[in-house]
Amino acid sequence: MRLEAFSISYDYGIIKAVDDVSVSLGSGEFVGILGPNGSGKTTLLRVLSGALKPQGGTVFLDGEDVHKMGPKAVAKKIAVVPQNGYIPFPFSVFEVVMMGREPHMKRFSGESPEDFRIVSNAMEVAGLTHLAQRSVLDLSYGERQRVIVARALAQEPVILLLDEPTSHLDPGYQIEIMDVFKSLAESRNIGVLAVLHDVNLASQYADRLIVLSKGKKVADGPPEEVITKELLENVYGIKAIIGTHPASGCPQVMLVPGGILGDRR
Amino acid sequence: MTYATRGDAIRGSATRRDRRKSSIVVLILLLFAAVIVAAGVGAVPVPVPDVTSILLKRVPVVNRWISGAAKRNAYETIILRVRLPRILLAIVVGGSLSGAGASLQGLFGNPLADPYIMGISSGAALGATIAISARLPSIVPGLSSVPVAAFVASVATMALVYYLAGVPGKASMDTLLLSGVVVSSFLWAVMSFIMMRSGDSLREIMMWLMGSLSNKGYTHVRMAFPYVVFGISVLTVMARDLNLICLGDDEARYLGINPEHSKMIIMFAASLATAASVSVGGIIGFVGLIVPHIMRIILGPDHRLLLPASVIAGGIFLVVADAIARTVIAPTEIPVGIITALVGAPFFFYVLRRRKVHKG
Numbered sequence: 212m213r214l215e216a217f218s219i220s221y222d223y224g225i226i227k228a229v230d231d232v233s234v235s236l237g238s239g240e241f242v243g244i245l246g247p248n249g250s251g252k253t254t255l256l257r258v259l260s261g262a263l264k265p266q267g268g269t270v271f272l273d274g275e276d277v278h279k280m281g282p283k284a285v286a287k288k289i290a291v292v293p294q295n296g297y298i299p300f301p302f303s304v305f306e307v308v309m310m311g312r313e314p315h316m317k318r319f320s321g322e323s324p325e326d327f328r329i330v331s332n333a334m335e336v337a338g339l340t341h342l343a344q345r346s347v348l349d350l351s352y353g354e355r356q357r358v359i360v361a362r363a364l365a366q367e368p369v370i371l372l373l374d375e376p377t378s379h380l381d382p383g384y385q386i387e388i389m390d391v392f393k394s395l396a397e398s399r400n401i402g403v404l405a406v407l408h409d410v411n412l413a414s415q416y417a418d419r420l421i422v423l424s425k426g427k428k429v430a431d432g433p434p435e436e437v438i439t440k441e442l443l444e445n446v447y448g449i450k451a452i453i454g455t456h457p458a459s460g461c462p463q464v465m466l467v468p469g470g471i472l473g474d475r476r
Numbered sequence: 477m478t479y480a481t482r483g484d485a486i487r488g489s490a491t492r493r494d495r496r497k498s499s500i501v502v503l504i505l506l507l508f509a510a511v512i513v514a515a516g517v518g519a520v521p522v523p524v525p526d527v528t529s530i531l532l533k534r535v536p537v538v539n540r541w542i543s544g545a546a547k548r549n550a551y552e553t554i555i556l557r558v559r560l561p562r563i564l565l566a567i568v569v570g571g572s573l574s575g576a577g578a579s580l581q582g583l584f585g586n587p588l589a590d591p592y593i594m595g596i597s598s599g600a601a602l603g604a605t606i607a608i609s610a611r612l613p614s615i616v617p618g619l620s621s622v623p624v625a626a627f628v629a630s631v632a633t634m635a636l637v638y639y640l641a642g643v644p645g646k647a648s649m650d651t652l653l654l655s656g657v658v659v660s661s662f663l664w665a666v667m668s669f670i671m672m673r674s675g676d677s678l679r680e681i682m683m684w685l686m687g688s689l690s691n692k693g694y695t696h697v698r699m700a701f702p703y704v705v706f707g708i709s710v711l712t713v714m715a716r717d718l719n720l721i722c723l724g725d726d727e728a729r730y731l732g733i734n735p736e737h738s739k740m741i742i743m744f745a746a747s748l749a750t751a752a753s754v755s756v757g758g759i760i761g762f763v764g765l766i767v768p769h770i771m772r773i774i775l776g777p778d779h780r781l782l783l784p785a786s787v788i789a790g791g792i793f794l795v796v797a798d799a800i801a802r803t804v805i806a807p808t809e810i811p812v813g814i815i816t817a818l819v820g821a822p823f824f825f826y827v828l829r830r831r832k833v834h835k836g
Binding site: 260285298299302313316366 | 582585586587713716719720722723724725726727729730731732733734772776777778
């Protein structure tokens with residue numbers, strides 16, 4: 212299973228959010244997308260998921276055009292964890308996770324025992340079993356985020372697209388949830404593409420990093436090649452120290468107070 | 477995260493499905509009770525046993541077991557000719573307003589949405605106002621021109637709102653809402669002008685606007701019924717889509733449905749059911765807002781249960797409200813819209829508070 216996007220361009224009228232970007236993602240691969248605010252990461256993710264139709268370029272899932280597949284066919288293969296999983300009504304955790312089975316259900320049939328099994332498994336993986344009957348509105352941000360993750364797992368996707376999945380989580384849950392994604396990539400051969408803000412976390416988990424700046428792809432490669440002084444200066448406009456993680460050996464960025472370059476904006 | 481708790485999660489869902497069935501059964505029983513009580517009260521009170529046997533005699537198969545003891549008398553005429561059509565109309569109108577309200581609240585992901593949010597009621601109001609003040613002749617036998625004009629005008633309004641909002645299937649919800657609000661205020665202005673010049677028929681128009689089921693018969697039920705049944709059936713089929721749509725367009729798409737298609741179908745079905753019931757019942761407020769809200773508090777937000785439950789509960793609510801409307805200061809009738817608000821608002825707060833106490 213392979214997700215490939217060729218020279219994607221998307222503009223919101225005046226602003227060119229994504230400009231001629233090509234990305235690919237294979238089974239079992241963990242790819243991180245980095246870039247400053249407004250660099251087009253989320254837009255790119257929405258294009259890849261099929262929600263936005265790009266003005267230029269094509270997204271292929273195993274050779275099939277995602278934007279011609281229809282939402283149900285796409286949702287059987289691609290699951291998305293969006294940035295703000297907004298839920299207006301007090302659905303229970305169980306009900307929300309069960310929504311992940313929607314693409315696999317027929318219009319007039321209810322949930323099968325198989326669906327129940329998959330949903331309780333997904334809740335277990337996300338550490339939500341004890342919260343199954345609680346209203347999602349009563350949960351903390353972190354718990355709610357894990358509900359959305361469990362829902363994505365219940366879809367049994369081959370591709371998982373994550374938009375800042377760790378944004379509301381404390382360090383413990385950040386590691387826990389990233390470990391879940393990493394093991395899904397390794398054990399279930401799922402391709403994981405994650406938009407991340409935390410360069411260090413991305414460096415630890417991703418096999419490959421893609422960096423966007425002003426809608427353009429400026430780097431694509433393993434963390435040790437991508438995370439360089441020049442990149443931090445050119446893309447983020449910061450002066451920082453790059454070290455090596457003592458245990459894993461991957462590059463780690465240490466921020467320096469006052470290290471903002473004049474040409475950041 | 478042990479196997480025991482996992483079993484609990486699964487058992488929890490099984491009991492929920494049982495609860496789903498049992499709450500529908502309870503609501504249907506309540507509806508029957510409301511019908512029997514409502515049929516009994518009025519200028520001539522009819523005892524419950526008599527009401528029950530008169531009604532059961534009309535049910536095929538069951539009537540074989542009903543002895544001839546129930547005398548053919550004035551009761552039967554009162555119940556079957558006067559009160560029953562009105563009760564049936566209350567069920568049809570209350571059910572469709574409440575069902576449409578539940579769907580639109582889901583569609584907009586907003587518990588403040590109601591069936592009139594798209595401006596359908598203003599179209600119906602203008603149609604009715606024109607028919608009343610111009611004394612339009614009836615074209616359908618047994619039906620005055622008012623509901624017919626109201627229905628035609630509300631469907632036309634629906635079409636206008638969609639047209640002004642832009643390309644079919646592409647119109648965003650915000651544009652659609654805005655278009656509804658603007659069209660609505662325009663039509664209210666036209667209507668107010670006509671009302672100002674209408675002289676004698678002003679009272680009749682006012683009564684219609686406040687919503688009333690008086691002087692309505694089986695013909696009204698027959699007029700609204702097909703559209704309401706069609707609309708509510710479509711909405712029930714779309715219940716799972718509604719669960720996803722209330723999460724937002726992108727999320728609905730990520731979970732495998734086409735939000736634009738589903739929304740258009742839901743809008744259309746809810747609008748049609750609303751148009752039909754407003755045409756025969758006038759602008760009865762509160763039912764479509766409060767009943768789904770209360771049902772959501774009691775039964776949860778899953779539209780597969782919420783929608784049918786709201787339909788039945790809307791029927792119960794309006795049957796009771798209408799019984800109050802015609803008896804409380806008899807022989808004068810109060811427009812039922814006044815009762816729905818007077819009864820609905822305090823009841824709503826009662827449910828809201830009780831819920832908070834339970835939770836805290």
